[in-house]
Amino acid sequence: MPKAYLILLLAVVAETIGTTALQTSQQFTRLWPSVLVVVSYVFAFYLLGLTLKYMPVGIVYAIWSGLGIALIAAIGYFAFGQRLDWPAVIGLAMILTGILIIHLFSSTTSH
Numbered sequence: 001m002p003k004a005y006l007i008l009l010l011a012v013v014a015e016t017i018g019t020t021a022l023q024t025s026q027q028f029t030r031l032w033p034s035v036l037v038v039v040s041y042v043f044a045f046y047l048l049g050l051t052l053k054y055m056p057v058g059i060v061y062a063i064w065s066g067l068g069i070a071l072i073a074a075i076g077y078f079a080f081g082q083r084l085d086w087p088a089v090i091g092l093a094m095i096l097t098g099i100l101i102i103h104l105f106s107s108t109t110s111h
Helices: 003-024 031-051 057-080 086-105
Strands: none
Touching: 003 031, 003 057, 031 057, 057 086
16 A cells, blocks of 8 residues: 555544544533544644645545545444435445545556
8 A cells, every 4th residue: 555545544544533532522512532533633634734745635635535424424323323324325335436436547646
């Protein structure tokens, strides 16, 4: 895996941790989940910035947002019992398919 993809994957994981903590912070009324939100987002955006040294912003943001959406939907389902209907599942599958198409066929990414 190229360095840029590894950094981007870590950024997505950090952002996902932050978003999960956002849910558990109960609108920033709980201290430690709120601290985790801020620390995770700062780290995620730092890593996202590093990724931009190697890849175009549009591609980075497409992968970042798509993977983040899919991971948060999965965490919402398994951790918080938030159910998805079939249109939501199909939409998420289309997002992931788009990421695969970018990765496998686009010449604008660093493979």
